[in-house]
Amino acid sequence: MRRSHKFAAISITCLTVSAAVTGCGAAQMGGDASGAVAAAVGQPRPCRIMPGDSGVTVIIGQLVQGAEAAEAGAIRIENGVIAEVGGADEVGSDADGATVIDCADWYVSPGFVNAHEHLAASGGFPDPLLEPVYAHREQWQGRAGPGHYVIEWGRRDDEAGRFWIELRHLFGGTTTLAGGDAVAGLLKNAYYLDEPENEYRADTQIFPFPNATAMFEEYSCPFGGPSPVEPEFLTGAPSDMPFLPHIAEGINCTATLEGQFYLDYVEANPGRRYSVVHGVGLQASDIERLGALDVTLVWSPRSNVALYNTTVDIPRALNAGARIAIGTDWSYSGSYNMLEEFRCADRIDNDAWGDQLSGIDYWRMATVEAAYAMGLEDVTGRLTPGYAADLIVYRKRSANPYDDLIATQTSDVAAGFVDGALLTGYAPSFEAGRLPAQCANRIGEYFVCADYSDYPFDHAGLLAANTDAAPLFSNERQASCGVHR
Ligand SMILES: [Zn+2]
Structure with missing residues (x-):
């Protein structure tokens, strides 16, 4: 499979990145009834995808970069590489026509x-x-x-x-x-x-x-x-x-x-x-x-x-x-x-x-x-311009993004990106479960944004071949972690 950097168009309400980053995002934060309900029960506002046609992607979130706390901001991705990291307004102003993935209430970390x-x-x-x-x-x-x-x-x-x-x-x-x-x-x-x-x-x-x-x-x-x-x-x-x-x-x-x-x-x-x-x-x-x-x-x-x-x-x-x-x-x-x-x-x-x-x-x-x-310290593992856009978006439970990881389950990982391409995620993390068109294949609520055309199987074939494999989303029969001496 080739990782695609382009998102297929889906219907949207915010057409430009500046509107998405400032206007729509702000309106949604202040006036979205479902967001208010979600906040009241301690759930983050779901991520929202606003497709663009420039091939550039902007991800908005709480950026986890190794400092004590995460920082609200955005990442601009071009050609699979992190091009800019900064405030959402600043990054958005450089990204007309970008696809915006607004996960403002979620942590965004380098992928593992x-x-x-x-x-x-x-x-x-x-x-x-x-x-x-x-x-x-x-x-x-x-x-x-x-x-x-x-x-x-x-x-x-x-x-x-x-x-x-x-x-x-x-x-x-x-x-x-x-x-x-x-x-x-x-x-x-x-x-x-x-x-x-x-x-x-x-x-x-x-x-x-x-x-x-x-x-x-x-x-x-x-x-x-x-x-x-x-x-x-x-x-x-x-x-x-x-x-x-x-x-x-x-x-x-x-x-x-x-x-x-x-x-x-x-x-x-x-x-x-x-x-x-x-x-x-x-x-x-x-x-x-x-x-x-x-x-x-x-x-x-x-x-x-x-x-x-x-x-x-x-x-x-x-x-x-x-x-x-x-x-x-x-x-x-x-x-x-x-x-x-x-x-x-x-x-x-x-x-x-x-x-x-x-x-x-x-x-x-x-x-x-x-x-x-692995000799990749200048290549991946940081949210830094010039690094591969390998990152994950995960649920914010507390103000400590690192300790939160210890409680993070696969259903808390909203999305995973490799070289800037959205590859996997969890539909309930997105507004109305709305995802890009290439994420058509699902396993329950999880989505797979893979193009199967390069493989000798399709999505149904993948599932059929792995009915007896270690599971994707549970720890069923996983080895014990208990120390006895
Ligand atoms: Zn080994």
């Missing part, structure tokens, strides 16, 4: 950057026998010798399956994602292969210490002296690509050594954008090296506790100056979307760390820090 996901391995439900009993990933993979229950899971190699999984992440606010097995269009992917479905490039080499249990058998913990093993890299992947490998995924000595040896390698080979995905088994002294070595820790809290019954000491890492990004991993032990991952992160923070983190920490992990891990 999911720094860790395996799309083809994210279609199914967790194994009902999954228990948080593992000491290393190779145990549940069946590669650490006998005596361990091997988790059952399945790949989705069909395009309809991977389209569904990308949709699930879009409805949960993700606009960019690290990992392969993408479909062209929909959200944007970063992967090492130069293929049309990968808009960005990153080496998400999964396991640079393959068969670590056997490889590290002769070493013990604590391990002193120089690292005897170097990570293995993907054949043919340029060595300057951002590198996001699975490291220290477990709690035993093998996991700890992976962390130590990897960070030794990073220290000896600076100049690349490095991350550690998982890092559960990092020893405290290695957690404290992350900041100085400029290694981002990519945190997947639900998957960690579902498999290993614990996770990385995030407050320690933050106090030591580390960057933390966040990602969902896969549906078999991780969160179904980023909103679910925030809830799990916050539950662990409350249960294990005495509430040291808050919504703004998770928001930063899912925007600027994840973009940094």
Whole structure:
């Protein structure tokens, strides 16, 4: 699918952007009876779409930019890029003929950057026998010798399956994602292969210490002296690509050594954008090296506790100056979307760390820090001119847009935009449920603004192919987020 930047015309009451931004918007705010009723029950005034024909889009809302509070304003989008951010009047005066999406009472945030996901391995439900009993990933993979229950899971190699999984992440606010097995269009992917479905490039080499249990058998913990093993890299992947490998995924000595040896390698080979995905088994002294070595820790809290019954000491890492990004991993032990991952992160923070983190920490992990891990810090993850217009509109419950995210459900995400194109949303968030014509396909109250002509299935075919897949809008059978040790 190609993301279309043009909205099809629908009947409107405000024809120009200046009228829309000032006249119509103001009249609606003051005099709209349904808006007054909505305000009285604490509901935001619904978003309103006023189509234009210039190809420019203006989004009005409460802009979430990393400051303590959101700021009322507007964003002008041209050719998929944020062209201007400012007051609604000021932005509107530069945008005659624009399509205006007036979500004045809603939060507008950069879309989430999911720094860790395996799309083809994210279609199914967790194994009902999954228990948080593992000491290393190779145990549940069946590669650490006998005596361990091997988790059952399945790949989705069909395009309809991977389209569904990308949709699930879009409805949960993700606009960019690290990992392969993408479909062209929909959200944007970063992967090492130069293929049309990968808009960005990153080496998400999964396991640079393959068969670590056997490889590290002769070493013990604590391990002193120089690292005897170097990570293995993907054949043919340029060595300057951002590198996001699975490291220290477990709690035993093998996991700890992976962390130590990897960070030794990073220290000896600076100049690349490095991350550690998982890092559960990092020893405290290695957690404290992350900041100085400029290694981002990519945190997947639900998957960690579902498999290993614990996770990385995030407050320690933050106090030591580390960057933390966040990602969902896969549906078999991780969160179904980023909103679910925030809830799990916050539950662990409350249960294990005495509430040291808050919504703004998770928001930063899912925007600027994840973009940094993927080398995209100048490209996406901010509402800044020159950045990709990857953003979401979500329900304002309180004056704190970050803490609100912890309670945000898919039905609170009014709309998701990738490169300026409206791709997904929730019809009741819009005035009279009125949406652009290209958003004709619905799943209940949710709409999909996708052109299916580039795919070997239509909307009905998509639904039929995914009746047994992990759901788009609920957390049914999602892995547990409870920590027991
Ligand atoms: Zn993973």
